[in-house]
Structure formats: structure tokens, C-alpha cells
Amino acid sequence: MAKILTGQVLSFTGTPFAGETPTDAVTLSDAVLIQDGKIAALGAVQTLMAQSPEATVIDHGDMVISAGFVDAHVHYPQTAIVASWGKRLIDWLNTYTFPEEMRFCDPAYAREIAERYLDLSVSNGTTTACSFCTIHPESVEALFTAARARGQRLVAGKTCMDRNAPDGLRDTAQIAYDQSAALIGQWHGADRLTYAITPRFSPTSTPEQLEAMGALWKEHPTCLMQTHLSEQTDEIEWVKSLFPQARDYLDTYEEFGLLGARGVYGHAIHLEERERHRLREYGAALVHCPTSNTFIGSGLFDMAGLMAEGQRIGLATDTGGGSSFSMLRTMAAAYEIGQLKGHALHPAQLLWLATQGSAAALRLEDKVGNITPGLEADLVVLDLHSTPAIAQRTQRADDIWESVFPTLMMGDDRAIAQVYIAGEAVHP
Ligand code: GUN
Numbered sequence: 001m002a003k004i005l006t007g008q009v010l011s012f013t014g015t016p017f018a019g020e021t022p023t024d025a026v027t028l029s030d031a032v033l034i035q036d037g038k039i040a041a042l043g044a045v046q047t048l049m050a051q052s053p054e055a056t057v058i059d060h061g062d063m064v065i066s067a068g069f070v071d072a073h074v075h076y077p078q079t080a081i082v083a084s085w086g087k088r089l090i091d092w093l094n095t096y097t098f099p100e101e102m103r104f105c106d107p108a109y110a111r112e113i114a115e116r117y118l119d120l121s122v123s124n125g126t127t128t129a130c131s132f133c134t135i136h137p138e139s140v141e142a143l144f145t146a147a148r149a150r151g152q153r154l155v156a157g158k159t160c161m162d163r164n165a166p167d168g169l170r171d172t173a174q175i176a177y178d179q180s181a182a183l184i185g186q187w188h189g190a191d192r193l194t195y196a197i198t199p200r201f202s203p204t205s206t207p208e209q210l211e212a213m214g215a216l217w218k219e220h221p222t223c224l225m226q227t228h229l230s231e232q233t234d235e236i237e238w239v240k241s242l243f244p245q246a247r248d249y250l251d252t253y254e255e256f257g258l259l260g261a262r263g264v265y266g267h268a269i270h271l272e273e274r275e276r277h278r279l280r281e282y283g284a285a286l287v288h289c290p291t292s293n294t295f296i297g298s299g300l301f302d303m304a305g306l307m308a309e310g311q312r313i314g315l316a317t318d319t320g321g322g323s324s325f326s327m328l329r330t331m332a333a334a335y336e337i338g339q340l341k342g343h344a345l346h347p348a349q350l351l352w353l354a355t356q357g358s359a360a361a362l363r364l365e366d367k368v369g370n371i372t373p374g375l376e377a378d379l380v381v382l383d384l385h386s387t388p389a390i391a392q393r394t395q396r397a398d399d400i401w402e403s404v405f406p407t408l409m410m411g412d413d414r415a416i417a418q419v420y421i422a423g424e425a426v427h428p
Pocket residue numbers: 075089093097200201228231292296318321322
């Protein structure tokens with residue numbers, strides 16, 4: 001069924017980080033035509049009605065219609081331990097994360113949390129996520145099965161660890177290779193699903209396991225590869241002691257064939273010059289996880305500096321190290337961290353990071369992350385008056401950016417008026 005949605009339809013015609021004026025990269029249209037689950041056209045309502053007379057018109061008033069949010073780094077198995085108190089990275093993993101991830105040996109529990117995670121993320125406007133699972137293949141099956149049933153585009157992979165993790169949460173180099181390979185065969189490219197080869201991070205993989213993951217990626221080059229990089233200074237010291245030959249943290253991946261254009265590196269806060277240079281050279285993606293970086297006390301991502309170098313950058317919640325499922329809250333945290341670094345991100349830049357930037361980080365920019373003909377119709381409709389506090393500020397606004405900014409800063413799931421996945425309304 002064709003549909004015409006009316007509202008303030010926001011599309012990117014370029015990157016708002018490139019030119020002098022971020023808003024030059026944005027166009028606003030009155031309506032969008034959706035046919036067969038894809039964006040067919042943008043324009044005036046009358047024009048689109050003439051083009052598709054059978055289409056149903058859905059009026060979203062003065063709401064903003066954006067591409068659905070793309071969350072480029074999450075851990076769906078940490079859904080139930082989000083907002084756990086008082087620890088930094090390594091203690092947080094040992095105290096909260098690993099015990100919870102152990103529960104995913106039970107396929108019924110994995111299914112329950114997979115459904116809960118997708119319910120929560122979709123109700124926050126996220127239409128695509130790139131998720132770590134646990135070492136259990138059942139945890140990957142659970143998330144892919146749930147996403148496929150909902151028609152969602154999603155990236156995920158089995159988290160591989162063969163050291164520095166408790167009993168019951170370690171595989172081996174060979175088991176990691178075999179199970180990941182079997183999951184790739186079953187899921188990669190099925191419907192809207194992408195497989196990401198997923199060594200958790202260097203401290204929890206032996207050199208043998210990293211080598212096996214590198215070999216697997218070489219055999220399946222269309223897969224993504226996701227991991228963590230330089231999140232906390234203690235972690236970096238630990239990596240240095242575990243890999244004394246390595247030039248730096250990134251080198252522990254590079255040496256084993258785990259640096260590439262389809263590599264997605266979470267956090268990437270405390271980078272050395274050589275690492276920045278190599279990441280840039282490969283066009284690898286860095287993922288900014290602002291609520292996590294403040295919540296676990298990791299540090300301040302250098303958005304302005306890395307963007308100026310031409311790095312590929314996405315935005316993410318990092319649930320449950322991140323303290324939220326909301327990409328609105330995540331944009332607010334990215335703005336706040338930008339301020340601490342002396343660089344105020346424009347609302348157009350924040351929205352770009354949460355949509356097209358993240359889609360490009362996952363190499364999905366020809367599928368999702370923007371509202372432009374040919375892309376899949378994954379959309380979020382934002383109510384700019386969702387609470388009294390936001391509404392009274394929005395009323396004062398003189399232009400679209402002043403109207404949208406209070407929602408980016410103060411909005412939550414109440415601002416998500418509707419979500420479309422492949423053109424179908426899915427908001428509960
Ligand atoms: N580094 C390795 N594993 C994790 C994780 O689960 N969360 C975060 N934030 N960092 C990690």
C-alpha cells in the first residue's frame with residue numbers, strides 16, 4: 001500500500017560537517033511518498049497525490065519526519081542491567097555484565113531479552129541497531145529471529161572471548177571460528193540482516209583467537225567486524241601488558257587482519273597519532289558512545305578533531321554501559337561532550353550522526369539513514385511539543401533548528417510519535 005506522509009520531512013543532501021553552514025546539507029519537504037516499503041519521492045502533497053492517486057495520506061501536522069535512528073553500537077544482552085551503579089569498565093564488566101551475559105545460555109531468556117530490547121529501542125525511534133550478543137550462538141539466533149519477524153534491518157554477531165572472562169563465558173579460537181562461520185552462513189544477508197564478526201576486545205581474546213577472527217573476516221569480506229578500542233586508560237595499559245609487541249591498541253587488531261573498511265570500533269577515545277592515521281587510511285568507522293563514556297567515566301571523544309581529519313564516525317547508546325536506549329538522549333550527551341571540548345554540535349550535525357553517520361559507519365548508507373528516493377522507508381516522527389517543558393521552549397523558536405533542538409536536548413520516548421519500518425507503522 002502506497003502512503004504519503006505529511007510533516008516537516010528532513011533529508012540530507014550532503015554532510016553537515018563538510019561546509020561552512022551545517023544547514024546547507026539539509027532539505028525540508030512537505031511530504032514523502034512511500035511505495036513497496038521504500039522512499040519513492042519527496043515534494044508537495046498535491047504533486048505526490050498526482051503521482052500516486054491510490055496512496056493513503058497520513059497527516060503528521062508540524063511534526064518532524066526523520067530517517068529512523070541508527071544505533072551503531074549496543075549490547076542487547078545488557079538490557080536488564082542498564083544503569084548499574086558505581087563501577088568503571090573492568091569492574092563493571094566483572095560485577096554486572098559477565099554474570100548477566102551468562103544467563104544467555106538459556107534460549108528462552110535470550111528470546112525474552114531480544115524482544116524486550118527491540119520493543120524499547122523501537123519505542124525510542126531506533127529502527128536499526130548494531131549489537132553485540134554473548135558467546136552463545138543462541139543469543140544471536142534470538143536477536144536475528146526477533147528482528148526478522150519485525151522486518152527490521154539489524155547487524156549483530158556472536159561475541160567471542162577465550163580469556164579473562166569467567167567459566168561459562170569463554171569459547172576457544174576454534175569454537176569461535178566455527179560458531180561464527182555457521183551463523184554467517186545462516187544469517188548474513190538474509191532479509192535485512194548483516195553479520196558482524198565480533199571479538200569483544202583484545203583483553204578477552206588470545207592472539208590465536210584474534211588470528212582466527214581475522215581469517216574468518218578475510219573469508220567473508222562483506223561481513224562487518226565490530227569490537228572496542230581505547231575506551232579507558234586502565235584498559236589501554238592492560239592491553240599493552242597483554243600484547244607487549246604491539247605498537248598501540250589498534251595494532252593488536254591490525255596485526256591479525258582485524259583492521260578494515262568494514263571495521264566498526266566502539267569508543268575510540270584515547271587514540272594515538274598512528275592509530276588515527278591508520279583508521280583514516282582504511283576508512284574504518286569510529287563509534288561515539290557519549291552516555292556510556294560519561295556513565296562509566298571513560299573520557300571525552302574528540303568529535304571535532306576526528307571529523308576534521310575526515311574519519312568515518314557513527315553515534316551509539318552502548319546500552320547497557322550507556323545509560324539509555326534513546327538516541328535523543330545520546331544526541332544530548334554528544335552535544336554536552338562537544339561543549340566540554342569547545343565545539344558546539346549543530347542540531348543538523350547531531351541528527352546526521354544519529355542517522356546517516358551511523359548508517360555509513362555500518363556501510364548501510366545506500367539502504368537506510370536518510371529520506372531519499374530508493375532508500376528503505378525506516379522513519380521516525382518527532383513530536384516537538386511532547387512535554388510541557390519542551391513545548392513552551394519550542395513555541396518561542398524562530399526556525400526549524402530552534403524548534404528541534406529542545407527535543408534533542410530534553411526529549412525521550414514521549415517525543416516519538418510514530419515509527420515506520422519498511423513503510424509500516426509499528427509504534428506500540
Ligand atoms: N569493552 C569490552 N566489553 C565492553 C562492554 O560490554 N561495554 C563497554 N562499554 N565496553 C566494553
